[in-house]
Amino acid sequence: MNRTLHALALGCLLLMAACTRLPEGVHPVQGFELKRYLGEWHEVARMDHRFERGLTRVTATYSPQWKEAEGRAVFIGSSNEGRLKVSFFGPFYGAYNVIALDPDRYSMICGPDRSYFWILAREPKLDPKTLEMLIGRAKALGFATDKLIYL
Numbered sequence: 832m833n834r835t836l837h838a839l840a841l842g843c844l845l846l847m848a849a850c851t852r853l854p855e856g857v858h859p860v861q862g863f864e865l866k867r868y869l870g871e872w873h874e875v876a877r878m879d880h881r882f883e884r885g886l887t888r889v890t891a892t893y894s895p896q897w898k899e900a901e902g903r904a905v906f907i908g909s910s911n912e913g914r915l916k917v918s919f920f921g922p923f924y925g926a927y928n929v930i931a932l933d934p935d936r937y938s939m940i941c942g943p944d945r946s947y948f949w950i951l952a953r954e955p956k957l958d959p960k961t962l963e964m965l966i967g968r969a970k971a972l973g974f975a976t977d978k979l980i981y982l
Contacts, residue, residue: 851907851916851926852943857972860913860932867934869893872951875937875962876979880947887982891951931968939965941974948974 853859874889883889893904904927907914913929926947931939938951950957950965957965970976 850943851924853914853926853928854941854943854945854973857928857930857941857945860929861911863911863913863929863932864934865895865910868929868932868938869895870953872938872953873955874949874982875952875955875957876950876966876981878946878948878975878978879980888955889982930972931965937961937965939969945972945974948979950979 871890871892874891877883877889904915904917905924906912907916913932915927915929916924917927918924926941926943928941929938930941931937936953937957940949940951941947948969950962950969966976966979
């Protein structure tokens with residue numbers, strides 16, 4: 832019985848750690864400044880997932896305090912590195928890795944593997960040259976950019 836509980840606990844810890852990892856060969860931005868990241872972001876492109884399926888005009892507003900708790904983010908390492916874990920469901924966290932950033936224009940985010948990927952922008956649309964550049968970077972990092980949904 833004790834061994835079973837220990838194995839179950841270890842399995843849960845490993846699973847939770849896997850949910851906050853960074854895909855191999857992908858690196859978070861350095862020099863991340865939370866204050867410059869706060870505010871509203873619009874989804875420009877994303878991989879398909881059941882939790883966002885059918886949604887359009889998706890936005891996220893990040894603030895250091897909230898009136899309505901919908902999610903929580905915590906830095907995994909240093910606060911000047913764009914690597915966080917986010918939770919919307921109690922103690923379960925997922926990876927939120929900022930892998931490209933111009934805080935005034937765009938952000939490129941990935942999860943714990945290459946199936947979770949978003950391009951966000953400060954405005955509902957991103958200029959085509961910048962979008963093309965971000966897609967090229969994502970493709971070079973091994974993301975399946977041909978499967979992106981553009982919003």
